[in-house]
Amino acid sequence: NCAGCSLGNDPIADVSAEAFKTVMEVNVLVPFILSRYAMGKMAASCGGGRIINIGSIAGESPRLHSVPYTTSKFALGGLTRALSVEGRNLARTTKTDVDGVVAVCQINPGNVRSSIMSAEEAARREKEEGFVEVVDLANYVATVANLPNEANVLESTVMPTRQPLVGR
Numbered sequence: 001n002c003a004g005c006s007l008g009n010d011p012i013a014d015v016s017a018e019a020f021k022t023v024m025e026v027n028v029l030v031p032f033i034l035s036r037y038a039m040g041k042m043a044a045s046c047g048g049g050r051i052i053n054i055g056s057i058a059g060e061s062p063r064l065h066s067v068p069y070t071t072s073k074f075a076l077g078g079l080t081r082a083l084s085v086e087g088r089n090l091a092r093t094t095k096t097d098v099d100g101v102v103a104v105c106q107i108n109p110g111n112v113r114s115s116i117m118s119a120e121e122a123a124r125r126e127k128e129e130g131f132v133e134v135v136d137l138a139n140y141v142a143t144v145a146n147l148p149n150e151a152n153v154l155e156s157t158v159m160p161t162r163q164p165l166v167g168r
Contacts, residue, residue, distance in 0.1 A: 001030070001031035001034055001035065001051065001052070001053045001054060002054040003026050003027055003030045003031055003054075004026070004027060004054070004056075004114075004116060005022070005023055005026045005027065005069075005116070006023065006066070006068070006069045006116050006117075007019045007022060007023055007068065007069075009063070009064075009065040009066055009121075010065055011065050012065075012067050015067055015068060019068060020067070020068045020071075023068035023069060023071075023072050024068070024071070024072050024075065026072075027069070027072035027073065027075075027076060028072050028075045028076055028079060031053055031076060031079060032079055035051050035053075035079070035083050035104070038051055038102075039051070039083070039086065039087065039090065039102050042090075042100075042102050043090050043102070046100070047100040048090070048100020048101050048102055048103075048149045049100070049102050049103075049149060050102065050103045050104070050105075050144075050145060050147070050149055051083065051087070051102060051103070051104045051105075052104075052105055052106070052107060052141060052144060052145060053076055053079070053080045053104070053105070053106040053107070054106070054107055054108075054109065054141075055073050055076050055077060055080070055106045055107065055108040055109075055155075056069070056073040056108055056109060057108050057109070057110045057157060057159060057163075057165055058070045058073045059073030059074045059076065059077050059108060060108065060157075060165065061165050073108075076106065077106060077155070080104055080105065080106040080154075080155070081154075083102075083104040084103075084104040084105070084152070084154060086102075086104075087101055087102030087103060087104045088101050088102075088103075090102050100149055101149050101150065102149070103147070103149045103150075103151070103152040104152075105144060105152055105153050105154050105155065105156075106154070106155045106156075107137075107140065107141060107144065107155075107156055107157075107158060108155065108156065108157045108158070109132060109137055109157075109158050109159065110129075110132060110157065110158065110159025110160055110163045110165065111125050111129055111130065111131045111132060111159065111160055111163055112131060112132050112133075112134060112137055113131050113133075113134065114134075125163075128162075129160055129162050129163040129164070130160035130161065130162040130163060131160055132158055132159060132160050136158070137158055140156075140158050144156075
């Protein structure tokens with residue numbers, strides 16, 4: 001689940017309820033719907049599987065003027081943990097003869113180049129904090145995806161070495 005939108009970095013007074021709702025729908029509701037569907041399919045046909053949610057370090061350490069995005073990434077963390085409990089108990093709670101589990105985890109990237117930020121913000125972050133390359137993040141996701149379902153990395157962070165996380 002790699003849904004993500006921000007819809008700007010406005011002060012809370014300038015954030016409409018509609019913009020907040022849109023960010024929550026894309027960043028939380030869509031992963032919920034997709035996970036619900038995937039867990040059902042994994043239980044019925046595969047005997048298990050893995051769901052990887054892509055969060056953000058914003059879910060741990062917000063930036064100024066990021067209320068909708070940060071709130072959604074905190075919520076995704078809660079969804080991940082709740083789905084993890086559901087997945088590990090899948091064999092005991094379904095009506096089918098399920099053999100395996102669904103491992104659910106969250107990877108929280110720091111700065112990754114994307115169209116979600118303005119060119120000015122990207123230039124600032126490049127100078128001050130750096131970026132993780134998309135291919136490096138993808139390689140890490142593939143590593144986690146290739147773990148056996150009986151092993152899980154519940155949550156991890158992949159970020160540029162220079163990017164501050166604690167004490168932003």
